[in-house]
Amino acid sequence: MSTPDPRTVVAAVLLCLAGIAAAADAAPRLGRPVSPEQAARWDLSVFPDGRGLPPGRGSAIEGAVLFDRHCAACHGAGGRGASAEELAGGSEPLTSATPDKTIGLYWPYATTIFDFTRRAKPMGAPGSLGADEVYALTAWLLFANGVIGERDEMNAMTLPRVRMPNRDGFIGIDARLPR
Amino acid sequence: MGRERDALRPVAGNGLLHRRALLTRGLVLASASAAVAAPAAEPAVPGDPSPPWMRTPGKPFSIYGQPSKHEQQVIRRISGNRLLPGNGVSLTPLEELEGFITPTGLHFERHHNGVPDIDPALHRLLIHGRVKRALSFGVEDLLRYPLRSQLIFLECGGNSNAGWHPEPIQRPPGSVHGLVSCSEWTGVPLSLLLDEAGVDREAGWCIAEGADAFAMNVSLPVAKLMDDAIVALYQNGERLRPEHGYPLRLIVPGWEGVLNVKWLRRLQLTEQPAMARNETAKYTELLPDGKARQFSFVMEAKSLITSPSHGQRLRGPGYFEIRGLAWSGRGRVRKVEVSADGGRSWATAALQDPVLPKCMTRFRAAWQWDGRPVVLQSRAIDETGHVQPTRAALVAQRGINGYFHYNAIVSWAIDEDGAVTHVYA
Numbered sequence A: 001m002s003t004p005d006p007r008t009v010v011a012a013v014l015l016c017l018a019g020i021a022a023a024a025d026a027a028p029r030l031g032r033p034v035s036p037e038q039a040a041r042w043d044l045s046v047f048p049d050g051r052g053l054p055p056g057r058g059s060a061i062e063g064a065v066l067f068d069r070h071c072a073a074c075h076g077a078g079g080r081g082a083s084a085e086e087l088a089g090g091s092e093p094l095t096s097a098t099p100d101k102t103i104g105l106y107w108p109y110a111t112t113i114f115d116f117t118r119r120a121k122p123m124g125a126p127g128s129l130g131a132d133e134v135y136a137l138t139a140w141l142l143f144a145n146g147v148i149g150e151r152d153e154m155n156a157m158t159l160p161r162v163r164m165p166n167r168d169g170f171i172g173i174d175a176r177l178p179r
Numbered sequence B: 001m002g003r004e005r006d007a008l009r010p011v012a013g014n015g016l017l018h019r020r021a022l023l024t025r026g027l028v029l030a031s032a033s034a035a036v037a038a039p040a041a042e043p044a045v046p047g048d049p050s051p052p053w054m055r056t057p058g059k060p061f062s063i064y065g066q067p068s069k070h071e072q073q074v075i076r077r078i079s080g081n082r083l084l085p086g087n088g089v090s091l092t093p094l095e096e097l098e099g100f101i102t103p104t105g106l107h108f109e110r111h112h113n114g115v116p117d118i119d120p121a122l123h124r125l126l127i128h129g130r131v132k133r134a135l136s137f138g139v140e141d142l143l144r145y146p147l148r149s150q151l152i153f154l155e156c157g158g159n160s161n162a163g164w165h166p167e168p169i170q171r172p173p174g175s176v177h178g179l180v181s182c183s184e185w186t187g188v189p190l191s192l193l194l195d196e197a198g199v200d201r202e203a204g205w206c207i208a209e210g211a212d213a214f215a216m217n218v219s220l221p222v223a224k225l226m227d228d229a230i231v232a233l234y235q236n237g238e239r240l241r242p243e244h245g246y247p248l249r250l251i252v253p254g255w256e257g258v259l260n261v262k263w264l265r266r267l268q269l270t271e272q273p274a275m276a277r278n279e280t281a282k283y284t285e286l287l288p289d290g291k292a293r294q295f296s297f298v299m300e301a302k303s304l305i306t307s308p309s310h311g312q313r314l315r316g317p318g319y320f321e322i323r324g325l326a327w328s329g330r331g332r333v334r335k336v337e338v339s340a341d342g343g344r345s346w347a348t349a350a351l352q353d354p355v356l357p358k359c360m361t362r363f364r365a366a367w368q369w370d371g372r373p374v375v376l377q378s379r380a381i382d383e384t385g386h387v388q389p390t391r392a393a394l395v396a397q398r399g400i401n402g403y404f405h406y407n408a409i410v411s412w413a414i415d416e417d418g419a420v421t422h423v424y425a
Helices: A006-024 A036-042 A060-070 A111-120 A131-144 B002-007 B019-035 B173-177 B190-197 B222-228 B391-398
Strands: A170-172 B010-012 B077-080 B088-091 B109-111 B124-129 B135-138 B148-155 B180-189 B205-210 B217-221 B230-235 B249-251 B264-270 B292-294 B302-307 B318-327 B333-339 B361-369 B374-382 B411-414 B420-423
Touching (some): A036 B124, A111 A131, B019 B361, B124 B190, B148 B230, B148 B249, B180 B249, B180 B318, B205 B222, B217 B222, B302 B333, B318 B333, B318 B374
Parallel strands (some): A170 B292, B124 B264
Antiparallel strands (some): B124 B135, B180 B230, B205 B264, B302 B318, B302 B374, B333 B374, B411 B420
């Protein structure tokens, strides 16, 4: 019986370790680097703290015209609901047997209105509204829900500061809510 | 023989037999026909010994198979917005199917603004935000990564929401509960891609966004994505179909359907959730005290008898196999129990192999119907011990305005004529 050459043993151990490392790093790493400027062009997210809001401004006065043009056909005059859900004008509180889950009564963050309107509305031509138009529509929806005044300007500074009436109305079930 | 005879003895009210009876079906059938009044003998129907399809050559090969023309009624039921046909759902006809895999063409759909027609050569997946390296992946790139397959159910958070209605809705089960389906999904473990990008420690959340005309977005905890999420490329062995997310779909096993973002284009690592419309205004459950459940990701234990079920008719007393589906977003289904007396007594159903975590499980129970009115129910118990609640218990806990996450026991009443209706029991 021959004793294996210690150098062979060391080589075999090293080969095994290399194999384990290769298995843990099996992914081919084909992702291509993206610059912050490129990523920003893809980024549609608006966060509750205002991150992601673009420059621009609008108030409910301009927003009322835009709502009639782009939204009222489905959401009804004054956002009272039609083929699409009611957005404003709710009167039944959330504790009622038939609650109204309008923006003013239910939605916890005003920034959500901007995020959703910019990415998805109007349904026939999503992404077609400019930043000023989205600010104006957001302002009108907040005004129609009694959250802000008709002349209050919504922009990247003012919108995140709007506190929604139902801001504390949610309980995190499978994840903790941010404070 | 002793065990087989035991199998014929009811183990729960109104004729539920031991699940062993399913293994000795011939014996049960023979004994059952002796035990109950034999139905009037019908003349034998020998059939045509030389039918036309045996006397002429059949059709040639087809490039993609389709169901028999005699099965054309097995279709998804579409419920869409009248002004926006791309906004709505189509439901899986659960009562028409067997086993636990949903045929891809019958897998339920939920689209918010139609099915995009995506050119895979132009589609990219961006991972950015709180990462060391923002990265962009092409579909061809992702096809070269190590792949993983998992059989899982997918259930819309709004499935079964007619259950909150004060009166029981009279529709076949697929038309009420058919926003759940089960497929094999194959794709790249998302942890590989996140590791490649290098997720910052502060990034507890990830915004996932689709490339549809809704740019549908949701926020997900990074821990879940690292645990078992898949960027799916294949469904049931073939590349994703457009309505299920072609070319890329996020799969988060066991979690509500809306989080399994179709047409996946962007993953943004972040400290906080986006508070998107579909995680605040929708897919949250309002409780009677005015508070609402949010980030209720997990689809809880649930089951449903698909046969007999609404719209079917039992033709006289005798032996029946009760069939249904059970699932839990927390893991495996440990047990399904079936009742024929409205929940007063329960028999353990047989679970069809395989029983997989976060996957549909087919259950069966042997039942000897004596022809009197009964109420059939099933309840699932998962491996975490979660027991599917009664409707009364669920309503007591959540009220009736939650809309989402209805997982209560479903009751089917069978009358003397064998007609099956939906009841609250």
